[in-house]
Amino acid sequence: MCCSSELSNLPNLVAIDIPKDIVCKDVIAFLETGETQNKWEYQEACISDYHKRR
Numbered sequence: 001m002c003c004s005s006e007l008s009n010l011p012n013l014v015a016i017d018i019p020k021d022i023v024c025k026d027v028i029a030f031l032e033t034g035e036t037q038n039k040w041e042y043q044e045a046c047i048s049d050y051h052k053r054r
Helices: 024-036
Strands: 004-007 016-018
Touching: none
Parallel strands: none
Antiparallel strands: 004 016
């Protein structure tokens, strides 16, 4: 989805950076689908005001 990611020093923790030209709701829908299918869990730690409006 053209997002960059960064691995943490904590096991199985990944941070995803969503660029401004990507619709945040699409990324969230993807993450929710994976969570529903028990592929992963996710949490929203920090979403910019720009992405909240899109």
